Amino acid sequence: xxxxxxxxxxxxxxxxxxxxxxxxxxxxxxxxxxxxxxxxxxxxxxxxxxxxxxxxxxxxxxxxxxxxxxxxxxxxxxxxxxxxxxxxxxxxxxxxxxxxxxxxxxxxxxxxxxxxxxxxxxxxxxxxxxxxxxxxxxxxxxxxxxxxxxxxxxxxxxxxxxxxxxxxxxxxxxxxxxxxxxxxxxxxxxxxxxxxxxxxxxxxxxxxxxxxxxxxxxxxxxxxxxxxxxxxxxxxxxxxxxxxxxxxxxxxxxxxxxxxxxxxxxxxxxxxxxxxxxxxxxxxxxxxxxxxxxxxxxxxxxxxxxxxxxxxxxxxxxxxxxxxxxxxxxxxxxxxxxxxxxxxxxxxxxxxxxxxxxxxxxxxxxxxxxxxxxxxxxxxxxxxxxxxxxxxxxxxxxxxxxxxxxxxxxxxxxxxxxxxxxxxxxxxxxxxxxxxxx
Amino acid sequence: xxxxxxxxxxxxxxxxxxxxxxxxxxxxxxxxxxxxxxxxxxxxxxxxxxxxxxxxxxxxxxxxxxxxxxxxxxxxxxx
Numbered sequence: 388x389x390x391x392x393x394x395x396x397x398x399x400x401x402x403x404x405x406x407x408x409x410x411x412x413x414x415x416x417x418x419x420x421x422x423x424x425x426x427x428x429x430x431x432x433x434x435x436x437x438x439x440x441x442x443x444x445x446x447x448x449x450x451x452x453x454x455x456x457x458x459x460x461x462x463x464x465x466x467x468x469x470x471x472x473x474x475x476x477x478x479x480x481x482x483x484x485x486x487x488x489x490x491x492x493x494x495x496x497x498x499x500x501x502x503x504x505x506x507x508x509x510x511x512x513x514x515x516x517x518x519x520x521x522x523x524x525x526x527x528x529x530x531x532x533x534x535x536x537x538x539x540x541x542x543x544x545x546x547x548x549x550x551x552x553x554x555x556x557x558x559x560x561x562x563x564x565x566x567x568x569x570x571x572x573x574x575x576x577x578x579x580x581x582x583x584x585x586x587x588x589x590x591x592x593x594x595x596x597x598x599x600x601x602x603x604x605x606x607x608x609x610x611x612x613x614x615x616x617x618x619x620x621x622x623x624x625x626x627x628x629x630x631x632x633x634x635x636x637x638x639x640x641x642x643x644x645x646x647x648x649x650x651x652x653x654x655x656x657x658x659x660x661x662x663x664x665x666x667x668x669x670x671x672x673x674x675x676x677x678x679x680x681x682x683x684x685x686x687x688x689x690x691x692x693x694x695x696x697x698x699x700x701x702x703x704x705x706x707x708x709x710x711x712x713x714x715x716x717x718x719x720x721x722x723x724x725x726x727x728x729x730x731x732x733x734x735x736x737x738x739x740x741x742x743x744x745x746x747x748x749x750x751x752x753x754x755x756x757x758x759x760x761x762x763x764x765x766x767x768x769x770x771x772x773x774x775x776x777x778x779x780x781x782x783x784x785x786x787x788x789x790x791x792x793x794x795x796x797x798x799x800x801x802x803x804x805x806x807x808x809x810x811x812x813x814x815x816x817x818x819x820x821x822x823x824x825x
Numbered sequence: 826x827x828x829x830x831x832x833x834x835x836x837x838x839x840x841x842x843x844x845x846x847x848x849x850x851x852x853x854x855x856x857x858x859x860x861x862x863x864x865x866x867x868x869x870x871x872x873x874x875x876x877x878x879x880x881x882x883x884x885x886x887x888x889x890x891x892x893x894x895x896x897x898x899x900x901x902x903x904x
Contacts, residue, residue, distance in 0.1 A: 429899075432838055432870065439867070449871045453836035453895030460900065694842045722842045729862040733842070755863065773863040775846060 392419045393487035395707065396478065398468050399494035399634075400424025402432065402452060403673025403696035407492045409456040410704035420460045421488075423480065425495075425634075427465035428519055430454075434693060436522040437547040438726060442554060443530075447523040468495075471641040473666070490707050493650060493658065493671040494700060497631035497691060502539070507601030512609040513625040516544055528624055535560060537612055537622035539598050541568030543725045545628035546581055550727040553588040560591040560620050562598055562612075565811050573734070573770055575809030576744055577758055580751055580772065584728035593620075601625065631691060633675045643669075649677030649689040654716035656703035670707055672699040681718050682786060683737055683767070690737075692723040720786045730754060733775045735782040736768030744808040745792050747800060748777050757781065760808060761791030835877060836895040837870050849886040854879035 395411055397404045400422050408422055424430075431450040439445040463480060470479045471491075478486040499515035502508040512533075514525045529536075529552070536552055538545045541563030552559045561568070567578030568585060585592045596616045604610045612620045635645040643666070644651035644659045650671045652658050656678065657665035673696040677689040690699075702717045709715070725732040741760035749756030749772075757777045760768040766789050769781040784793035792803055837857070839850075844866055850858040857869045857880060872880055877896055884892045 434841070435870070444867075445870065449869075451836060451871075452838055453893050454900055455893055455895060457897075458900045694840070697840070724841045726861075726865045729865070731846075731862065731864045775864055779845070 393476065393489045394419025394421060395490050395492070396421045396423065396486060396488040397492045397494060398423050398478070399496055399673070399675070400426070400428075400430050400462065400464060401494055401496050401673065401696070402430060402693065403494035403496070403700040404492070405430035405452055405454065405700075406697050407494055407672055407700035407704045408458050408460060409454070410701040411492075411708065412456045412458055414705060414708045416708055418489075420458060421463065421486065422458075422460050423463040423466065423468055423478070423486070425465070425467035425481075426518060426520070429462070429464070431519050433517070434724075436519065437516055437544050438551060440522045441516075441526060441529070441548060441551040443526065447519045447526070450519060467637065469637055471638060471643075473641060473669070476668070488668075490668045491670065492700070492703055492707060493669065493675060494673045494696075495634040495637070495675050497633045497674040499631055500627070500629040502601070502625070502627040502629070506599065507603065507609065509607075510601055510603040510609040511607055512623055513601060513627060515627050515629075516548060517631065525626065529555065529557065533557060533622075533624035535620070535622045536624045536626065537562065537598075537620055538626045538628055539563075539612075540628035540630070541565070541570070541578075541581075541592075541594075542628055542630060543569065543572060543723075545626065546585070547725060547727045548626050548628065549585060549590050550588065553590055558591075559589075560593060560622065561585060562593045562596060562614065562620070564595065564597045566594045567809070568592070568594075570809065570811050573738065573808075574741065574744060574760075575811075576806050577751075577770060577808070580754055581728065584730070584754070588728060631674070633677075633689065635675060649687075650675050651687065652676050652678040654679050654681065654685075655706050655714035656699060656717055657706070657714070667711060670703040672696065672703040678717060680737075681716060682720060682788075688721075688737065690719070690721045692721060694722045695719060720782055722782070730772050731775060732770065732772055733778055734768065734770040735778060736760070736766075736785045738768040738808070738810070741767060741808045741810065743791060743805040745803050745805045747781075747792050747794065747803055748797075749774050750801065759785075759792050761805070764791055765789070766791045766793040835872050835874050835880065837868060837872060837880060838893050839866060839868055840891045840893070841866065843889050843891040845889055847888050849888060850883035850892060853883035853886045858883060 499517035535558040538561045567575035569578040632647040638645040653665045658669040674691045679685040680688045743761040755773040757771045757774045846864040857872045
């Protein structure tokens with residue numbers, strides 16, 4: 388039996404969990420507050436892990452986040468929640484602790500997709516890069532001086548890692564199934580700029596193919612990769628940068644709409660039960676949450692970015708403290724940043740479904756530009772490469788549902804020509820998620 | 826290299842969505858903030874406690890209020 392009083396419990400000692408807890412206190416809640424985290428660390432910042440921590444400029448423990456409010460919280464760290472009993476309003480933790488709650492904020496985030504065991508995933512030297520411990524372990528392996536690092540996946544993490552490793556002078560090969568890096572986020576038309584940066588940096592970029600399996604040496608350490616095009620890449624260190632799945636496995640049996648694609652919520656951040664009814668006492672925020680986005684036609688989206696963790700957690704916390712007749716909808720224009728190959732990349736909106744892209748400031752050739760994405764004649768997203776000063780104006784136009792392109796005849800604007808953005812077809816898993824949830 | 830354990834009292838994070846590269850933090854606290862390339866902000870998330878005044882000036886100088894600072898003691902009962 389639990390000895391702690393039932394109060395508000397935040398599951399996930401992450402950026403979203405911390406900001407949610409702060410918002411509860413700032414919103415006037417002065418009762419018992421508990422934070423539960425699967426990792427042994429107080430909330431830390433992820434973006435530096437794939438940049439300055441890999442580069443050795445910051446130690447992994449330097450990423451611990453500032454706590455901006457006195458939380459007066461009870462912390463359970465290194466102790467994951469393993470099950471949720473909604474009828475008893477009780478959580479079970481990995482160490483056997485039972486924790487009663489009055490209301491919950493679920494911010495368990497996402498988990499790096501590991502390389503499958505049946506094709507070599509168990510070999511030493513194959514890393515993922517999501518948590519602080521991942522970064523520390525990868526950094527230690529980098530210091531040992533690998534002969535060649537193979538990065539699988541040219542998304543944001545894969546490209547940031549490639550940029551960092553080339554700065555360290557390490558031989559790098561990056562394999563991606565698309566024709567350009569960042570294809571899923573930005574399309575191949577924009578991603579081609581990063582393809583050129585990759586090659587210029589001295590990395591070997593292998594587009595349009597896949598790693599079939601890894602093979603190890605006698606000691607069980609990865610030695611080479613066999614690719615779908617029949618070639619072999621000798622590599623003794625691998626970074627599997629294959630994206631993430633939402634950390635919802637512990638909710639199996641809880642009767643909620645949860646799967647590896649997310650935990651479905653209503654617009655007020657309340658979690659939905661299997662009948663699609665919102666639970667009045669359970670909220671979700673950050674990477675794990677999937678909610679109907681008003682700016683994108685009420686499509687269910689989950690947004691794995693820093694800014695969403697901060698804003699959604701504060702919004703959910705606000706609703707947790709408000710009455711049932713005062714539940715406000717979360718309206719959010721997704722935004723993220725990345726730095727790689729010396730370029731500051733910032734983006735707003737969701738590019739999914741874009742049928743056109745146009746450079747509206749600068750040029751791709753100069754690697755300083757702002758590009759806007761359109762869908763059916765409306766502007767839905769924008770990305771800047773070292774041109775961040777233009778982005779707020781475009782973010783405003785996108786949030787307002789402006790036509791495509793949204794701003795014409797601006798000073799210094801080039802002649803605007805639309806191109807095909809070059810997005811790969813959706814992943815099979817993404818399609819089935821859409822089918823289940825309409 | 827900076828370690829959180831060397832200077833446990835000071836922690837900084839910058840909202841880089843909000844940051845517009847005005848670089849006022851770089852003037853206020855040049856030991857903790859720097860612009861790299863055209864507009865990449867690099868900062869020290871665990872500056873030493875003796876830089877507290879400079880970091881507080883940087884927080885105040887940021888035109889878009891993108892910098893968060895914890896200068897006080899830690900809260901709670903674990904770690």
